Amino acid sequence: MAGRARRVIGDWGSTRLRLFLVENGETTARLDGPGVTQLVEPAERVLARLLSVWLAAGAIEAITLCGMVGSPAGLAIAPYAPCPVDAESWHHARTRLRVLGHDVEILPGLSYRTADGVPEVMRGEETQVFGAMALNPALHAGDHDFALPGTHGKWVSTSDGTITGFRTAPTGEVFAAITGHTSLTGPDTPGEGSFDDGFAHGLSRSAEPLPGTLFEARASRLLDGRSREWAKGYLSGVLIGAEVAQFGMGTQNVTLIGDPALAALYATALAHHGGSSQLVDGENAVVAGLAHAITLAESLRP
Structure with a gap:
């Protein structure tokens, strides 16, 4: 397994964390954890504890996360990307950091103002929309x-x-x-x-x-x-x-x-x-x- 390309992707929302291990482009395992609003210890420690299971089997190239993990309560603040946003500009606006020796990317949420000035924000749902479009061209x-x-x-x-x-x-x-x-x-x-x-x-x-x-x-x-x-x-x-x-x-x-x-x-x-x-x-x-x-x-x- 050591020669396989291994990455971790995850949706870390308010109420739950879902991590997926991706090896050579295939999702091979899943782990679940507490949401950002339920943490009783630093987010870095929660992530390290969960990842230790997969790290024991080999190195992880990088970690890509979305959701409330990019809020002030998460790992780091990932600024909102203003609409209109396509997948390329969304990914380009990601926040990159090192967490406990690992490269971590936090994908941004989106912001929007209606024609009459009503403010809107979201974190995580944009990933699902881009994913739905990827699943169905x-x-x-x-x-x-x-x-x-x-x-x-x-x-x-x-x-x-x-x-x-x-x-x-x-x-x-x-x-x-x-x-x-x-x-x-x-x-x-x-x-x-x-x-x-x-x-x-x-x-x-x-x-x-x-x-x-x-x-x-x-x-x-x-x-x-x-x-x-x-x-x-x-x-x-x-x-x-x-x-x-x-x-x-x-x-x-x-x-x-x-x-x-x-x-x-x-x-x-x-x-x-x-x-x-x-x-x-x-x-x-x-x-x-x-x-x-x-x-x-x-x-x-x-």
């Missing part, structure tokens, strides 16, 4: 729309392989806050209705102004005997539906990138609001995006 030509559900969901526009702009909806964070820190879902006591039933009802209400629809979750538990899972599903349907109504109403062929189960809820919401979608697995997309960054790095070697 048809997405590299012409204009396309991408949606990346998550804690801070992104709606990204591209043109001929260039990310031209994006918007953010913190739907996942709002859902977690509402279901975990308010009385809207109530205690976990017996009741009727499944998450899916609640989601369908919430989706049917999602075109209405958001504040007025939220309390129905609690009232339905008290007066209609609904279960806590139904209430959570209802709130999910209202929130995801409202996000889609704002950013994806009637949009066709949206490429959803992310966890298949969560993406399925967005596909349902898009169909409800007159749109259509296709799915790209989020992990496959991030690996492809990081692998594409390696290819770009190799092309720059003398």
